Amino acid sequence: MPALQEVMRQRELTPDDVLAAAKTYVPTGKHDEAIIFASGGHSGQMFMIGVPSMRLLRTIAVFTPEPWQGWGYGVGNEILEAGNAKDQELTWADTHHPALSETGGDYDGEWCFINDKANARVAVIDLRDFETKQIIKNPISMSDHGGTFVTPDTDYVIEGGQYATPLGWEYAPMQDYEEKYRGMVTFWKFDRDRGRIDPDQSFAIELPPYWQDLMDAGKKASAGWLFGNSINTEMAVGTLEEGGQSFEAGVSQRDMDYLHVMNMAKIIELYKAGKHEPINGFPVIRLQTLIDEGVLFFVGEPKSPHGVDITPDGKFIVVSGKLDPHVTIYGFENIQKAIADKKFTSNDQYGVPVLDFDACKVAQVEVGLGPLHTQFDDKGYAYTSLFLEPAVARWTLGGDFGDLNPEPDWTLVGKTNVHYNVGHLLTYGGDTVNPKGKFLVAMNKWSIDRFFPTGPLLPQNFQLIDITETGETMPLLYDMPIGFGEPHYAQMIEASKLKPWKVYPEVGWNPHKQAVDPNHTKSGKERIERKGDEVHVHMTVVRSHFAPEHIEVNQGDTVVWHVTSVERAQDATHGLAIPAYNMNLSIEPGEYVQIRFVADKAGTFPFYCSEFCSALHLEMMGYLRVKPAAVAQSQ
Ligand code: K7E
Numbered sequence: 001m002p003a004l005q006e007v008m009r010q011r012e013l014t015p016d017d018v019l020a021a022a023k024t025y026v027p028t029g030k031h032d033e034a035i036i037f038a039s040g041g042h043s044g045q046m047f048m049i050g051v052p053s054m055r056l057l058r059t060i061a062v063f064t065p066e067p068w069q070g071w072g073y074g075v076g077n078e079i080l081e082a083g084n085a086k087d088q089e090l091t092w093a094d095t096h097h098p099a100l101s102e103t104g105g106d107y108d109g110e111w112c113f114i115n116d117k118a119n120a121r122v123a124v125i126d127l128r129d130f131e132t133k134q135i136i137k138n139p140i141s142m143s144d145h146g147g148t149f150v151t152p153d154t155d156y157v158i159e160g161g162q163y164a165t166p167l168g169w170e171y172a173p174m175q176d177y178e179e180k181y182r183g184m185v186t187f188w189k190f191d192r193d194r195g196r197i198d199p200d201q202s203f204a205i206e207l208p209p210y211w212q213d214l215m216d217a218g219k220k221a222s223a224g225w226l227f228g229n230s231i232n233t234e235m236a237v238g239t240l241e242e243g244g245q246s247f248e249a250g251v252s253q254r255d256m257d258y259l260h261v262m263n264m265a266k267i268i269e270l271y272k273a274g275k276h277e278p279i280n281g282f283p284v285i286r287l288q289t290l291i292d293e294g295v296l297f298f299v300g301e302p303k304s305p306h307g308v309d310i311t312p313d314g315k316f317i318v319v320s321g322k323l324d325p326h327v328t329i330y331g332f333e334n335i336q337k338a339i340a341d342k343k344f345t346s347n348d349q350y351g352v353p354v355l356d357f358d359a360c361k362v363a364q365v366e367v368g369l370g371p372l373h374t375q376f377d378d379k380g381y382a383y384t385s386l387f388l389e390p391a392v393a394r395w396t397l398g399g400d401f402g403d404l405n406p407e408p409d410w411t412l413v414g415k416t417n418v419h420y421n422v423g424h425l426l427t428y429g430g431d432t433v434n435p436k437g438k439f440l441v442a443m444n445k446w447s448i449d450r451f452f453p454t455g456p457l458l459p460q461n462f463q464l465i466d467i468t469e470t471g472e473t474m475p476l477l478y479d480m481p482i483g484f485g486e487p488h489y490a491q492m493i494e495a496s497k498l499k500p501w502k503v504y505p506e507v508g509w510n511p512h513k514q515a516v517d518p519n520h521t522k523s524g525k526e527r528i529e530r531k532g533d534e535v536h537v538h539m540t541v542v543r544s545h546f547a548p549e550h551i552e553v554n555q556g557d558t559v560v561w562h563v564t565s566v567e568r569a570q571d572a573t574h575g576l577a578i579p580a581y582n583m584n585l586s587i588e589p590g591e592y593v594q595i596r597f598v599a600d601k602a603g604t605f606p607f608y609c610s611e612f613c614s615a616l617h618l619e620m621m622g623y624l625r626v627k628p629a630a631v632a633q634s635q
């Protein structure tokens, strides 16, 4: 093709460049085959990204007010408020780990959960309308990290802690660290019918004040168990100010920390049997109970561990130590046998039995420098991110994987260099029982040289890698800058598994209840009603007008504004921007939204539609007139 040759020459593209472009380019009108749900890091949101195009499709507002969606500006305010900590309004989050809901250990495309490390919160997102439905503040912890991860049928959403505090986070001096500070895991019961976490069926367990880190729920062979790792089994308290060690040094002294092995099925039974006590009104199973009941075990894990990932068959647990060039693979059967045979080398200082490392370990693979996280594919390969190299290592799982790997062995196959400081990586379904392979995304923290420099603050870089071929070949296809916070983890699901609504199912739909709201306004029934000092505005919106258009209230009235979109056309979204009252709504086709505010500012406020919805969109407006209290009283 002469034209193609000419463009290649002009743009100095190699045949490999053009091949990579051809693998990722999605022509206009065609859709991506897979969707990434990525943590938004400090943005407090989630991002939906199409694969292989790496096009950003949408931000999902979660923990942070987001004006386009009206989130926190009239929509979802009460959901955000439910996440307040000690009555402090929180307007950001450090999101780390999104978790798509699973059925039988595979993504089912119905729900997504995500944690806020900074404040120990968990959010629930409905994948029919991609809106956040619930935010829960952990009642006993101020810090989380080992979450969110779901059990294979999403019965529970796991939220593991990170930095130990006294449970309930009351004050305690550092001298009391070993006695008063504690770690935790919280088991949030998910009620799929209601689409909400049910706090009344949820509970936590008390753990030693090690810094619990990532967690993964067992699946298939290991279903009913939970695995989590930890750092700071040294219980360093940071003595830099007294001439001692920083946390950095103190926390990484030991060669081994503890993989936490938890018999989750039995732990749930203990909760149901009432073997818990309330802390801050939340049921907590005490550490001593876990020890007495034989449901918590430790195994050594080398060296400053971070990632813990369970193989698709559930038989092996892969742990990466940041300061150890190996991944360590533990066998679930080996662990069970060690427990049954009481192969304990010691107890930790709180009395938790420590299993014999060699009895539990099945292999170690030298993958390279700074291993962090591992994902899997459909060919019997595992992929581990190497923060320090930086690279992604491909290695074979020992076990029966048919023709590809007739003599299964735990062996390094090859590496692909990625850009600086890769953290998590993800493959297609790569943490499920049914990984697909095909694509891998390296989530790199640094992007030096890759994009036009955006001042001293640079974006993150998601690199798309083709993993369809076997062996060493894993070509890099695409760099995607992420310019809004540091995403940590993401999951990739087939687009066909998602069943998003195109418009809300019926006019007057309340997305919070996922049902028609009895307060919605029907066309022709628009009205303004006064009930004492409450003024109820029953409004409809349709291209291109509000009805009613004039709203006059007295200063000090409470305005309850019911807005119903009677649109049925896809994408015919309207906005409602109300100046001075800091309000903006996104009213999607069929949606009902209710806002409530005290009209405490007298004046004339032109409200308008903030979505360019039609040719006469600029004319879609009205006046809110707030009569000064003095004038209103004199009449
Ligand atoms: Cu490794 Cu929060 Cu999962 Cu960052 S965590 S990379």
Ligand code: CUA
Pocket: 542, 543, 544, 573, 574, 575, 609, 610, 611, 612, 613, 614, 617, 618, 620
């Ligand atoms: Cu409705 Cu613009």
